[in-house]
Amino acid sequence: MVIEMIPEIGHFALIIALLMALFQAILPLAGAATRRPLWMAYARPMAAGQLAFLLIAYGCLTASYMLDDFSVINVADNSNSMLPWYYKFSAVWGNHEGSVLLWSLILGGWSFAVGCFSRALPPDMVARVLGVMGLVSTGFLAFVLFTSNPFARTLPNVPPDGADLNPLLQDIGLIIHPPMLYMGYVGFSVVFAFAIAALLGGRLDSAWTRWARPWTNIAWAFLTVGIALGSWWAYYELGWGGWWFWDPVENASLLPWLAGTALIHSLAVTEKRGTFKSWTVLLAIITFSLSLMGTFLVRSGVLTSVHAFANDPSRGLFILVLLGITVGLSLLLFALRAPRVSQPGAFNWLSRDALLLVNNILLVVMTVTVLLGTVYPLLLDALSLGKISVGPPYFNAVFVPLTVILCAFMGLGPSARWKRMTGRELVRRLALAGVLALVIGAAIPLLYHGEWNLKVAIGMVCALWLVLSLVRDLWHKTSGSSAGLTALKRLTPAYWGMVLGHLGLAVTIIGVTLVSNYAVERSVRMGVGDSIEMEGFTFTMTRLDERRGPNYISDAATIEVQRGDSVRRFIMTPEKRLYIARGMPMTQVALRPGLFRDLYIAMGEELEGDSWAMRFQIKPFVRWLWLGALLMAIGGLVAVVDRRYRRRLAIREPQVRDDSIESTAREVGA
CATH class of the missing domain: 1.10.20 (Histone, subunit A)
Incomplete structure (x- = not known):
């Protein structure tokens, strides 16, 4: 009986989590505004309670997957009884509903962490920060419950088996990539909350930047790893051998990373010198807004991609409204409060301050160019003004020169003095x-x-x-x-x-x-006994086999590789798989990784005469991307x-010193 009620328990836990998020948002913010310590003290317990119930909800959904409960629509659409257990575990977030629940869980985790590691902060600041994060949690939990309920049932018509997880997502990369990416996306909500809390409190001194810097660095590090894992996954899983294609979904993660990089540098200047205060707050708002916009692009159905799950217009409208409210109210608050901020501490245009300002400007320009190339085609399509495609030629032509200029100023920065130098x-x-x-x-x-x-x-x-x-x-x-x-x-x-x-x-x-x-690439027709030579390597197909996996069958080629005249040889085994439940073919590439080059073999379509289309690639230094x-x-x-x-941080402006005598x-x- 308890097992049968697991989805209902999860659904009820989500409702309790939403109520706790509302209390976390309303009481602490009201307490900080009216100077009521008791109300402000609710912030930490509500954050802890919200996380506890989100863990229960997420655990219930995971249990439904592990137990093959196909009465749950989410499980029936994204799992299968033959699916290995570790892919069932990752399938929880390999769909729209589960991924938004994971987002909410991670947001609850960040709120709890802020509550635990902010004992030295003033109570009103903690209340405002956790209150703002409670507001964001409320929006996402409402989105989950009202448009994307992961616990919806198929009763009484329960299918005997599931439709299976998308074969593209049946990979170790999916187990690691989305959680890392979400940790970065959601982590920027912390610095956003600090910035809004500072605006609400009218205290835009340098102290809030010192409190926010560690959280920003952690979020940025997670997002960096998440983007790298996504690039690595696309490289070896999609079969084309590329590591970045300027896909709109890829760009959705790059945008907050670029803005977050600018934010990290701006926070450093504000903390050290007490300048760039308004600009730093604006960057914090922009960075988190771009994280929300990435969620809109991927979850709204406006994009068709292996990364994009939702195709329900109501879901897209909900996220768009949530994005509009968050960005609109934040910018309105910034417009009302920022003019009160003074900017003490002048600097010479040949100083580290100035170089970091140029760094910020370049990063923002790079962000805008990527944003325009990503959103402009979508706007034209939405307004029925035609369809255009903005691809790698545009991004490379604009992004690469800006990167070169950015590197020039980055090299100058560490050696320059603060405030002024000759x-x-x-x-x-x-x-x-x-x-x-x-x-x-x-x-x-x-x-x-x-x-x-x-x-x-x-x-x-x-x-x-x-x-x-x-x-x-x-x-x-x-x-x-x-x-x-x-x-x-x-x-x-x-x-x-x-x-x-x-x-x-x-x-x-x-x-x-x-x-x-x-990089070198050759596409050839190859059968057993055939060989090709590339860059000093000889590739020979020695056999073809049929194999069976837990939920697929495959044709596997055995490729013997010899370098030059060396007697040492090694084997590479590319496959062409057919996933049984979906009837979907997939290319499983063979990789021989190395620090200075990768050997890459992808098996294409079967041709006449027991031969296959094969793609051979040699990718020099490709591992250095992810390193x-x-x-x-x-x-x-x-x-x-x-x-x-x-x-423990003092609530005052730092004493600015002249670095020429430091x-x-x-x-x-x-």
């Missing part, structure tokens, strides 16, 4: 790094491939400029000490996080540059452990 001093510090980057970067195409390539040279110069400027800055910060190790120990985690972040971008640029220009993203994410997390984020030891704390 051009002669900046040139003296970075002249050697710039010359070495130009000479080595321009020579790498000749050394690597024997033929000069302008695009490769530009990419390598950018990457080397980032790396060498960091090396120069590290040398500058440690060379003045007689004990270099002691000087290194004085460098703060925030500084090391910056180093890893910039180094990760350089590694990613190297991967993008080399794989985009030097760089991992370094960037680690950098974001390293910065969080800085001791100043664990201290010692090197203090300079490294930036």
Whole structure:
């Protein structure tokens, strides 16, 4: 009896969670406005209770999948009795209803974490932050219950088996990718809540930025990992060998990442120098708004994609209204409160402040270009003004030059002083790094491939400029000490996080540059005994077999690979699978990964004479794309452990000092 009522228990838990979210939103905000400590004290218990009931609801939906309860529509549409248990577990969020429930659960988790780790904050600030997050939770839980109930039943007509999970989603990538992406999306709600709380309290000092910085870094790190995992999943699962196609759903995750990157830098300036206050608040609003817009694009049905689940217009309208209310009210509050904020602390246009401002402007311009290329075709279609396609040529033509300019300023930033410095001093510090980057970067195409390539040279110069400027800055910060190790120990985690972040971008640029220009691909017809040669490798098909998996059958080719005249050989086994429940064919690629190159084989359609269409690819340095993203994410997390984020914070403006007289030891704390 209890097992049969699991969906009802989950549904009831969702209703209780919605009520708790309402209490979390209304009472603490009202208490902060009327200075009632008892009302403000409800914030933390309500956040904890909301998370508890969301865990119950999510656990009930997971149990329904594991128990093959096909009386639940969500389970019947997205699972199957033959589906392996680990894919049943990930199938919970491999659909619209489950993914929105996961979003709500993660939002509840972030609210609970803020409540636990904000003991040093003033009670009114905590109340406002958790109250704003309660409002966001209320909107999403209402969306789940009224338009996307994951516990709806098919009773009394229960199907004997399920329709199965989309074969594209039956992969380890789905188990990791969406939770990481959602942790990033939803994590930006914290800095959004801090910004709105600061506006409501009329206290836009630098303290709120110090409270918000760790949460922003964590969310940005999760989003970075989530985007990288999505790229990796598309690379090996879709069978075409690409890692980014400027798909609207891909862009939906890139937009908040770009704005979040600008936000991280702007928060640093506001905390350190007390400037950019209004701009930082606006970036916090924009970043979370773009996260919500990404949810609208993927969940509204306006896009057709393997990532996009919903196709019910009522759902799209609900999210659009929620997005409009959130963005509209936030911007209205910003317009009313921001003019009261003063901007103490002038700076020279040749300073770290100015360079970070240019950094922000470039990142925002990049965000706008991607946003226009993504949304403009959808607007034309919605207004019945025709259909157009905006693809890689547009994005590459606009995005790549902006990235090159961004790298130029990023290399200058770490070596520049706050507030002001002379051009002669900046040139003296970075002249050697710039010359070495130009000479080595321009020579790498000749050394690597024997033929000069302008695009490769530009990419390598950018990457080397980032790396060498960091090396120069590290040398500058440690060379003045007689004990270099002691000087290194004085460098703060925030500084090391910056180093890893910039180094990760350089590694990613190297991967993008080399794989985009030097990848080799051949499509051939191949049968047993046939061979081809590519880039010093010999690929020979030695056999064809039929195989059976837990819920599919496949044709598998055994490819023997030999490099040059080496006696060492290895086997690669691409497959063409047919998933039984859906009758859907899928390509399972064979990969031979390596730090400096990947061998990639995809099996196409069966041809006459027991032969198959085969695609062979050699992808140099493709792994560096994801290695760089991992370094960037680690950098974001390293910065969080800085001791100043664990201290009780005073509610006052920081004393701004002239860095021209600061010692090197203090300079490294930036």
